Amino acid sequence: MKLITAVVKPHRLDEIKEALQAFGVHGLTVTEASGYGRQRGHTEVYRGAEYTVDLVPKIRIEVLVEDADADQLIEVVVKAARTGKIGDGKVWSLPVDTAVRVRTGERGPDAL
Amino acid sequence: MTESVEAQGHSYAAARLRLLTEEAQSGPPRRAALARLTDQWLADLAADAARATGAGGWALLAVGGYGRGELSPRSDLDLVLLHEPGDAKGSVSALADRLWYPVWDLGLALDHSVRTPAEARKTAADDLKVQLGLLDARHLAGDAAMTAGLRSAVLADWRNQAPQRLPALHELCTERAERQGELSYLLEPDLKEARGGLRDATTLRAVAASWLADAPREGLEEARTRLLDARDALHLVTGRATDRLALQEQDQVAAALGLLDADTLLRQVYEAARRIAYASDVTWREVDRVLRSRAARPRRRGLLGRGRTAGAAPPPERVPLAEGVVEQEGEAVLALAAKPDRDPVLPLRAAAAAAQAGLPLSLHAVRRLAAAARPLPVPWPAEAREQLVTLLGAGESTVPVWEALEAEGLVTRLIPDWERVRCRPQRNAVHRFTVDRHLVEAAVQAAGLTRRVHRPDLLLTAALLHDIGKGWPGDHSEAGEVIARDVAARIGFGPADVDTLALLVRHHLLLIDTATRRDLDDPETIRTVAETVRDTSTLELLAALTEADALATGPAAWSTWRASLLADLVGRVAGALDTGALPESADSEPTAEEERLAIEAARTGGPVLALHAYTEEEAEGEARQQALGVELLLAVPDRPHLVARAAGVLALHRLTVRAADLRAFDPIGEGPVALLSWRVSAEYGALPEAARLRADLARAFDGSLDIEARLAEREAAYPRRRGITPPPPRVTVAPGHTSQTATVLEVRAHDAPGLLHRIGLALASTSVTVRSARISTLGSNAVDAFYVVGKDGNPLPDARAAEVARQVEAALR
Numbered sequence: 014m015k016l017i018t019a020v021v022k023p024h025r026l027d028e029i030k031e032a033l034q035a036f037g038v039h040g041l042t043v044t045e046a047s048g049y050g051r052q053r054g055h056t057e058v059y060r061g062a063e064y065t066v067d068l069v070p071k072i073r074i075e076v077l078v079e080d081a082d083a084d085q086l087i088e089v090v091v092k093a094a095r096t097g098k099i100g101d102g103k104v105w106s107l108p109v110d111t112a113v114r115v116r117t118g119e120r121g122p123d124a125l
Numbered sequence: 126m127t128e129s130v131e132a133q134g135h136s137y138a139a140a141r142l143r144l145l146t147e148e149a150q151s152g153p154p155r156r157a158a159l160a161r162l163t164d165q166w167l168a169d170l171a172a173d174a175a176r177a178t179g180a181g182g183w184a185l186l187a188v189g190g191y192g193r194g195e196l197s198p199r200s201d202l203d204l205v206l207l208h209e210p211g212d213a214k215g216s217v218s219a220l221a222d223r224l225w226y227p228v229w230d231l232g233l234a235l236d237h238s239v240r241t242p243a244e245a246r247k248t249a250a251d252d253l254k255v256q257l258g259l260l261d262a263r264h265l266a267g268d269a270a271m272t273a274g275l276r277s278a279v280l281a282d283w284r285n286q287a288p289q290r291l292p293a294l295h296e297l298c299t300e301r302a303e304r305q306g307e308l309s310y311l312l313e314p315d316l317k318e319a320r321g322g323l324r325d326a327t328t329l330r331a332v333a334a335s336w337l338a339d340a341p342r343e344g345l346e347e348a349r350t351r352l353l354d355a356r357d358a359l360h361l362v363t364g365r366a367t368d369r370l371a372l373q374e375q376d377q378v379a380a381a382l383g384l385l386d387a388d389t390l391l392r393q394v395y396e397a398a399r400r401i402a403y404a405s406d407v408t409w410r411e412v413d414r415v416l417r418s419r420a421a422r423p424r425r426r427g428l429l430g431r432g433r434t435a436g437a438a439p440p441p442e443r444v445p446l447a448e449g450v451v452e453q454e455g456e457a458v459l460a461l462a463a464k465p466d467r468d469p470v471l472p473l474r475a476a477a478a479a480a481q482a483g484l485p486l487s488l489h490a491v492r493r494l495a496a497a498a499r500p501l502p503v504p505w506p507a508e509a510r511e512q513l514v515t516l517l518g519a520g521e522s523t524v525p526v527w528e529a530l531e532a533e534g535l536v537t538r539l540i541p542d543w544e545r546v547r548c549r550p551q552r553n554a555v556h557r558f559t560v561d562r563h564l565v566e567a568a569v570q571a572a573g574l575t576r577r578v579h580r581p582d583l584l585l586t587a588a589l590l591h592d593i594g595k596g597w598p599g600d601h602s603e604a605g606e607v608i609a610r611d612v613a614a615r616i617g618f619g620p621a622d623v624d625t626l627a628l629l630v631r632h633h634l635l636l637i638d639t640a641t642r643r644d645l646d647d648p649e650t651i652r653t654v655a656e657t658v659r660d661t662s663t664l665e666l667l668a669a670l671t672e673a674d675a676l677a678t679g680p681a682a683w684s685t686w687r688a689s690l691l692a693d694l695v696g697r698v699a700g701a702l703d704t705g706a707l708p709e710s711a712d713s714e715p716t717a718e719e720e721r722l723a724i725e726a727a728r729t730g731g732p733v734l735a736l737h738a739y740t741e742e743e744a745e746g747e748a749r750q751q752a753l754g755v756e757l758l759l760a761v762p763d764r765p766h767l768v769a770r771a772a773g774v775l776a777l778h779r780l781t782v783r784a785a786d787l788r789a790f791d792p793i794g795e796g797p798v799a800l801l802s803w804r805v806s807a808e809y810g811a812l813p814e815a816a817r818l819r820a821d822l823a824r825a826f827d828g829s830l831d832i833e834a835r836l837a838e839r840e841a842a843y844p845r846r847r848g849i850t851p852p853p854p855r856v857t858v859a860p861g862h863t864s865q866t867a868t869v870l871e872v873r874a875h876d877a878p879g880l881l882h883r884i885g886l887a888l889a890s891t892s893v894t895v896r897s898a899r900i901s902t903l904g905s906n907a908v909d910a911f912y913v914v915g916k917d918g919n920p921l922p923d924a925r926a927a928e929v930a931r932q933v934e935a936a937l938r
Contacts, residue, residue, distance in 0.1 A: 023690065024644045045686040070690045098646060 014109040014122065015083040019074045020046060021094040021102035026072055032093040036086060038076055039125075046073040050103065069100055077112055079122050130173065134227050137166040145198050145361060151382075152354050159196040160187075164265055167204070167224070171266035174223035180216035182209035184267035185224065186275070189236075190327075192261035197357045199366035201234040203258060207271055210241045234366060242275045249279055253294055256283060257331050280334065287335035288416055295409050298328055308398035310562035312550055316356045316394070317368040321402030323352050329401070329408055338411040340404040341488065348397035355394055358382050370394070372552065391550035395559060399548075403532045406525070407488045414454055447478035448807075456487040465497035472498050472535055473512035480519035480526040481905055482848040488529070495533040505617040508806075510582075511783075513539075513616060514904025517585040520572040522849050527565050540616075542608050545596040557679035560595045566677035567591060567670075574669040575906050576855040576873045579662050582903035583622060586613065587629040587666065588673050594630070606631035625663060629670055632657055636671045640690040645697060654694070655701040664702060668695045715790060719758060719800050723792040726760035732822045734759045736815045755780070757803040757818075761826060763789055767799055768895055769885025770825040773832035776879040777821065777839070778813045780805040785881070785900035833886075836879055851875035851905070856934035858926045859910070867896050867912035868921040870930055874937055876907045887936035888913065891929045893921065 021029065026043065033041060047068040078086050083106050090104050114124040140162055144150065150158060164187070171185050189203035190196065206224065208217045221239050228235045240248065249256040259279045264272035283290070302320035309321050317323045326349040329340040358381040360366060362374055370378065375387035384390050443451040449463035449471050457479030465471050472494045479486040501509050516523060530536050537544045546560040558566060571588035575581035590612060594605025609630035613623040635657060643650045658664045671691060675683035715723065718735065726733045737756040757775075761767060768787065775782060784804040789797040807813075824830035854874035872884055881900060888895055893913040900909045913929070915921050921929065 022644070024642050027642060045684060047686055047689070068689075070686050070693075096644065096646075 014112055014125070015078055015080055015106045016109045017076045017078060017083065017086055017090065017104065017106045019090045019094060019102065019104040020048065020071050021074065021090075021104075022096065022100060023070055023072045025094045025096070026074070029074060029090055029093040032089050033076065033086075036082075036089050038078065038086070040076075042075040044073045044075075046071045050100070071102060077109060077125055079125065130170065130223075130227055133166060133169055133173075134231055137162065138231055151357070153195075153350055156195040156197065156353065156357065159198070160191060160194040163191070163196060163202065167202075168266040170224060170227055171220075174220050175267070177223065178216045178219040180208075180220040182268060182271070183207060183217060183220060184269065184271040184275075185265040186272055187263045187265050188258040188261055190261075192258070192263045194263065195353060197353065197360050199234070199360040199364075201236045201366070202228060203236045204228075204238075204265075205245065205259075205262070206237070206239045207242060207245065207267070207275060208239065209271075210243070242271065242278065245275055246278055246282060250282065250286070253290065253297060256290070257294075257327065260331055260334050261327075283331075283334060284336055287337045288419060291332065291335060291337060291412050292416070294328065294331070295412065298325065298405070298409075307402065307562075309395045309402060309548070310558045312391075312552075312556060312558070313369060313371050314394065314398070315369045316352050316359070319398070321398030321400075321405070323349065323356070323368075325405045326352070326401050329404060332408055332412060337415055338408055340408040342404075344400045345404055348400040351393055351397040352401075354382060355390065372554075387552070388550055391559075392548045395548040395550075399528070399532060403528065406485070406528075410456065410485065410487075417454070446482055446484075447474050450475045450478040452482060452484060453487075455484065457482065457484045457490065458487045459490045459493060465494050466499060469499045469501045470506065470509045470512060472530065473509050473516065473539070476526050476530055477512040477515035477519070477905075480516050480523045480849070483519075483522045486526050486529045491529045491533045491535070495535055495538075498535075500538065503615050505615065507617060510617040511902075511904055514582040514585050514906075516904075517568040517589055518572045518575060518581065518851075518904045518906060519849050520569055520851070523569055523572070524565060531561075540612055542593055542612055546593060549596050551595065555679055555681050558677070560592055563677055564589050564592055567673045570676040571669065571673035573852055574673055576852050577669050578665050579871075579908060580622075580625075580666060580903065581873075581906040581908065583625055583629070584666050584669050584673075585904065586616075586618075587626055587633070587670050588677075590626065591630050591633040591670060591674060602631050602634060605633075625666070628657075628659075628663060629666055632667065633670055633674060636667055636691060636694060637675065637687065640694040641687065645690075645694055651694075651697045651701050654698045658698060658702070661699055661702050664695065664698055715800060719760070719802070720792060722758055722760035723790065723798040723800055726762055726798050727791075727793050727795050730762055732759060732761045732819070732826055734815070734819055734822065736818070755803075755805050755807075757801075757805055759801040759803070759822070761799050761801070761822075763797040763799045764826065766885065766889045767826075768898065769882050769889055770832060771801055771822065772881035772885050773836060773879065774818070774821045774825050774830075775803070775805060776882050777832065777835055778818060779878075780807060780813065781876075781878070781902070782881055782900060783902050785898065787895065787898040787900075789896060832882065836882070854934060854937040856930040856937070858923075858930050866920065867914050868893075868926045868929075870911045870913055870926070870933065872907070872909040872911065872933065872937075874907050876902050876905050880907055880937075881909075883937060884909065884911075884933065887933040888929075890936070891932050892916065893929055894918075 019029070030041070047070050049069055074090070076086065076090075087104050087106060094104070095101055111120065112124040113120050141159065144155065144158055144162065148155075167185065174180075175183070184207045186192070186205040186207060187203065188205055190200055191203050204224070206217070206221050217239065221237075225235060225237055238248075245259065249259050256279070259275070260283060262272065262276050262279070298320075301318060301324070305315050305319040305322075307321060308314040308316065308319035311319060315322060326345070329345070333339050355370065355378060356368060358378045359368070359370060359374060362377045362381055370391075375390060379385070379387045379390035382390065384393070443453045443458075443460075445451050445460070446457055449460050449468060450457055451460045452458075457475060459465065459471075459475065463471060475490060475494065476486060516526065519526075527536065530539075531547075537547065543561065546564065549560040551560055551563075556563065567588040568585050571584050575584060578584050587609075590605065590609045592601060592605065593608045593612065594601040594603065597604035597608075606627045610623055610627040613626040618626065635654065639650060639654055645651070658667060668691065672683070672688075675687065722733045722735060735758045737758075759771060761771070772782065782803060782805055786802045787799060789799045791797045821830060825832055852875070854872070856870060856872050859869035859871050870888075874880060874884075885895075888911060893915060895911050896914050897912045898909065900907070902908075913921065915925070920926075
């Protein structure tokens with residue numbers, strides 16, 4: 014199993030959710046996050062004063078999938094999250110040892 | 126013997142199960158039946174145990190809820206085994222073992238103690254919970270005389286020590302309320318521990334038993350029964366001794382009680398809790414009052430010697446708060462001269478005055494208002510609307526006053542649409558409060574944001590109304606827009622303001638939805654929002670409303686993450702909107718009267734004034750005796766300190782400035798004359814005579830009247846109570862080129878007597894000249910714009926303008 018994590022622009026959430034549903038993913042976790050990447054935030058002018066926004070609001074989406082689906086799913090997320098502009102975010106995956114569905118005690122891929 | 130004990134246990138358990146699951150009984154009869162069943166079992170058990178152990182001189186008592194004969198399905202059995210001092214043979218502990226083990230064996234929760242009467246009294250004296258439990262002690266078995274003896278001793282102790290123990294009990298209740306929250310507004314309330322819950326109801330009984338004060342009883346017993354019934358159903362549904370009515374249980378509990386749905390259940394629970402919480406508030410205030418007057422009495426007796434009559438008590442001090450409203454003994458009450466039957470604004474005025482002073486509104490006052498007050502004419506007169514805004518703008522202290530109005534049905538009478546949101550639960554994981562409390566809470570939060578907007582009155586009203594559409598079919602924002610429009614017109618806002626309020630309610634989720642879900646880099650997103658919001662003043666209102674709404678919703682609804690997205694969106698939309706120039710105030714043509722006054726002033730070189738009393742729309746039927754306000758036209762040849770001095774004289778005459786306009790023109794070519802038109806109202810009713818006002822103005826301008834000294838004198842003679850802590854004043858330079866000819870300073874502050882005088886002084890000390898000004902007081906908020914120029918007659922450079930704003934702000938703190 015793999016844990017796919019995507020840190021992306023907040024407004025892409027609806028698209029990503031739809032794409033994941035179409036792909037057949039049943040569950041995901043969303044967290045409000047902030048951070049920056051290569052662009053190191055950006056400067057803004059508000060009411061005449063320039064100030065630096067160093068931590069940009071993002072959302073962090075986490076999905077557990079079977080190994081075989083991981084690459085394809087990353088593609089789906091990347092496609093749905095992309096606007097082509099700076100700050101579109103990142104998607105990565107990690108191997109997962111165990112997953113248990115709390116209610117039933119099912120383990121492994123059955124728990125997904 | 127053991128067999129028999131087991132058999133008794135089995136048959137008790139079976140009977141208990143039958144009662145709780147099969148029999149059609151419920152409510153008070155079932156609780157009583159369960160208590161009787163348990164009494165019988167324990168009495169048999171105790172009799173057998175006494176026989177077996179040969180113990181003598183003991184009694185078994187039920188205390189707490191069981192003592193009252195009310196057992197819920199999963200209630201603890203609160204038992205006390207009372208025994209004579211000395212237990213040499215260990216027969217009492219053997220007796221206790223034979224009592225407690227069978228209870229444990231049946232899996233029942235047991236709260237037990239074994240004490241001598243003296244120990245019981247001592248524990249009660251140390252621990253309020255034990256004391257409260259023993260007040261409800263009831264004899265189950267053994268020596269009935271022992272029980273009776275303890276009961277009367279404990280009651281007597283309680284009555285004797287009430288002056289010391291009740292304040293401690295009150296503190297305990299306050300702490301618990303803070304920890305547990307308020308039953309009547311929480312979506313997942315604790316039926317026992319929350320404020321207005323069962324523990325408060327029990328506490329009221331204890332206060333009554335002290336003979337010191339009594340609770341308003343009407344509806345109290347029904348309310349308690351309702352909560353107990355809900356708790357019984359909760360125990361049966363969950364199979365646990367829980368008191369928290371969690372979201373997931375609410376449907377089943379409602380079904381078990383034969384109610385239509387969870388909403389109906391919660392509404393009933395909320396109504397009951399409000400009754401209990403309100404009775405508690407009133408009772409504790411009464412306790413405080415009684416204790417204070419007792420504390421005062423012995424000293425006086427000492428002074429007057431041992432005479433049997435200590436003389437009539439001096440009348441309690443009464444400090445005026447507003448027309449018809451005074452403070453007395455820590456409560457806002459109606460003045461002796463108040464006429465609730467002839468003054469339809471009085472309920473709102475009293476509520477606003479109480480909230481601004483941070484005081485509760487006395488029960489007696491609210492009842493008298495509810496009984497006597499006449500309905501307000503529709504649309505409301507301006508004073509009623511302003512008092513509502515003042516009430517809403519008081520922050521935290523709005524809540525208890527609003528609750529008091531609500532408890533006597535005054536809120537629904539003022540705003541009939543409130544009925545629909547009253548006690549309305551919302552099944553939403555983000556929300557913490559019922560709809561009505563959420564609306565009041567949003568106003569409380571908005572009161573902290575009033576310095577950010579030009580129209581605090583619209584912000585506060587929009588906060589109160591933003592979810593008014595909940596409970597109607599369809600989208601609550603759309604339904605709310607229609608109702609808000611109606612309510613806004615009813616409470617007397619003009620057509621433009623009604624439109625703004627309707628827009629704010631309709632789109633109160635627009636900013637947060639857009640900020641968190643749309644692409645802010647997309648110009649289309651910004652354009653759509655800008656088109657909906659139309660202008661910057663609406664945008665600042667909507668942004669403040671969004672924040673107040675989120676803060677009032679619950680911890681999950683507002684975070685720095687959300688705040689930063691919202692700020693980003695608002696900044697971008699503001700950039701896309703026209704800055705919406707402030708209207709130039711200086712250029713309107715003077716009326717014939719103004720011109721006449723100005724010419725006279727220019728000729729005489731002194732102040733000239735005209736007073737016009739005006740009344741609002743007459744209340745139908747009898748005409749009102751008093752004028753509601755005065756329009757004061759003042760023409761003075763231009764001079765330094767003009768605003769400060771004129772405003773100072775008005776403050777000395779106890780006139781409150783509701784609105785003012787200042788402009789200057791040159792009528793006869795002999796130098797500019799300042800024209801001030803004021804709308805003022807008297808702080809306490811009576812309006813001053815024009816002649817005295819004119820004389821004082823003349824003395825103020827020629828310097829023979831020391832206004833500061835006189836104001837300070839009066840402040841010292843009648844210190845004002847501190848009241849609430851409003852948000853700090855804020856002075857800003859209006860952005861952009863709102864005026865070509867002057868720098869516009871915007872002053873926003875909490876209204877207070879002499880405020881305008883102090884602003885005038887502060888401005889004069891920075892040596893800028895006020896060319897014109899627009900003063901308005903919206904509820905308790907002053908929102909003023911001063912058009913100022915430097916010595917050269919030109920607008921101030923940016924840095925200088927910022928410096929002046931900073932200085933004025935510092936002077937107002």
